[in-house]
Amino acid sequence: MLGIKTLPFCALLIAAAVLSGCASFKEAIGLDDAYSKRLVETPWNIKSIRGAEVAGAKPLTIHFDLESKISGFSGCGEYTAEYWIRGNRIDIMRISAVSRSACDGDAVVQESKLMESLRWTRRLRIEADGSLLMRARGGPPLRLVPTL
Secondary structure: OOOOOHHHHHHHHHHHHHHHHOOOHHHHOOOOOHHHHHHHHOOEEEEEEOOEEOOOOOOEEEEEOOOOEEEEEOOOOEEEEEEEEEOOEEEEEEEEEOOOOOOOHHHHHHHHHHHHHHHHEEEEEEOOOOOEEEEEOOOOOEEEEEOO
């Protein structure tokens, strides 16, 4: 049976074990490989969603930051999300709209397809031409190009 005096020591041991098991952010998302560095260091314009070219006057964007956050413009407003990456595998979660503007029917449909595609994306591939493909299981990818 543990006494009252040993409880703080046990709590300290548990905290040390938890903290020692946490990798640095760069290690956790795989930023030590050139592939992941390219993803994070590059701002991207979304060119196609599920094989359909993006329409609209303002480009749809996505930016991956070092804090495991995504931000961008979805066609009807700004959005944010969180991501976890390891090599060419990615999980995008907690997608939310930050701001909304008035949109017509086509823009709303396109934004909805983008949000759904991001939610289901599981694989990444940087092509020889520098574009990025974000692929969900069983469907056409999102195609992104570096912002100039």
